[in-house]
Amino acid sequence: MEEKEISQAVIGRLPRYFRYLSELKYAGIERVSSQELSDIMKVTASQIRQDFNNFGGFGQQGYGYNVEFLHNEIGKILGLDRTHHLIIIGAGNLGQALANYVNFERRGFLFRGLFDNNSELHGKKIWGIEVQPMENMEVFVKENNIDIAVLTIPKTEAVTVAEQLVEYGIKGIWNFAHVDLNVPENIQVENVHLSDSLMKLSYNISRFESDNTK
Amino acid sequence: MEEKEISQAVIGRLPRYFRYLSELKYAGIERVSSQELSDIMKVTASQIRQDFNNFGGFGQQGYGYNVEFLHNEIGKILGLDRTHHLIIIGAGNLGQALANYVNFERRGFLFRGLFDNNSELHGKKIWGIEVQPMENMEVFVKENNIDIAVLTIPKTEAVTVAEQLVEYGIKGIWNFAHVDLNVPENIQVENVHLSDSLMKLSYNISRFESDNTK
Known part of the structure; x- marks a missing residue:
């Protein structure tokens, strides 16, 4: 290249x-x-x-x-000729939406596992994949060549979980937690900060209005 | 200003x-x-x-x-001292996740309505708000001073729905549909293209690996 x-x-x-x-x-x-x-x-x-x-x-x-x-x-x-193996941490609405999304998208991404610390969700199937406890994460990541982790957990947990995932050998993080992760340079992070995006929309609406009421 | x-x-x-x-x-x-x-x-x-x-x-x-x-x-x-009135179009997992998110976020954004064309969902309450049929959208937007619409519907529907919303008087669109909307300049659009973001992550993982295996 x-x-x-x-x-x-x-x-x-x-x-x-x-x-x-x-x-x-x-x-x-x-x-x-x-x-x-x-x-x-x-x-x-x-x-x-x-x-x-x-x-x-x-x-x-x-x-x-x-x-x-x-x-x-x-x-x-874009690396879409390779297969990425992906797990989602956080089985709430957003995690479920992303699981469906990745499944539907297909193109190079395989949804392999779903983890949550809420024991009421364990064993429940989301788009064919069982929700597992966080304790299973290490073995699962290592045994299944997982290279991408999707974080849809609260920011208070995201930093620690990201550090663990890096230790387990993950290569990239798709981060929806409302926090900037601090990971080594060899780990790729793509942030989707929803509130930042919503605030930018709010800014542009306000600006447009104030420009037009002068 | x-x-x-x-x-x-x-x-x-x-x-x-x-x-x-x-x-x-x-x-x-x-x-x-x-x-x-x-x-x-x-x-x-x-x-x-x-x-x-x-x-x-x-x-x-x-x-x-x-x-x-x-x-x-x-x-x-950022315009957060004003209150934005927001509706969500599409009551699937992503729509529900965003409803919860906006509700939780509070800061300047009020989640007011939820619309879907799936009649099985009509009347179902999501975070306290009833799912309504799309036909109600026009009256609802006009009567409730809705200024922001969130689109979590398939791209095939998003373009038409966006045009309708603009006609009804919406000021901004938070677009999660996998398509670029074509709206007048006075309408603010903030796109969250999930697949674009995932592909960028894939690119960065591939690049990092190819740089390190030379």
Whole structure:
């Protein structure tokens, strides 16, 4: 791989390209120009070409890109050609929603286990997977090659549980707990801070209104 | 207000400041220097001062900032001193999780209504709020001054429902549907694209591994 210095901004845009290319692919479209992609995605064609040039450009020639090829290549860059084995910590509504989501999504992610410290939930099946006590986590992670843990537990527990998971050998954490985790650099963390997102929406509503009542 | 040209990057950082200041406040800490904030938040002190200068600097003098004042001011900038009236469209696991979340969060957001097109759910109470049919949405939004709609419905329905909500007078959409909405500029949209986030995590895991096996 040669993509040494790719910014997180470019990486952040890759899933969106992948999403649009999936749609084009399933719509049976075979080729797409950067201008057409630009029109449907509402980013400039030069941004698209620049982003793609980070990965060698994906061989645009004549009339645009081959949709299936581009879709596959971006999928590979995103690591979606590998299978990730994933557990969810926290079997509440959010944990259940994410379990369903990952199951439904399929593409490279296998939902393997669900853990909760509420003993009333133990043994209950969520989307075919039994809720297990937290004490089982260590053995389960090690025996099942789990590489991703999803945290949907309160922030007071999340920090400790994240440290344990790292010790057990997890490689990435999809963090929904309302706290920034402090893990070693070799562990990848992707935060979904719902309240931050809701506050940003609130800010933009307020700003828009104050700009328009001056 | 004078904060005319504030970038979305700065705005994106405000909720995180607010979150850390909430914690300091509830821990009873009265003053904090930009260096201390820098240490706990792991951003540079100069970044913090630069960000705050967008809003007049919040009167740091002598030993740092007054925590409660700073917390309040950032809360006001985020529009959290106003009450937002919010409905959720889609009463599945994710909708229920978000209903609970907003209820629990409180700070400026009131969960007022829940809508779903599955008639088996109609009348069922989720966190004290009855699930209503989609047909009730128009009257409900107009009569209850609803300003925020949360979309947790499939992407095939989200686009049309978003257009309806805009017509009914909604001001902001918190979008969890797996699609980019196409709404007028005066409508604020905050997207939470779960699969984009999961793919980014997958990318970072793959990249880290390929960097370390060369």
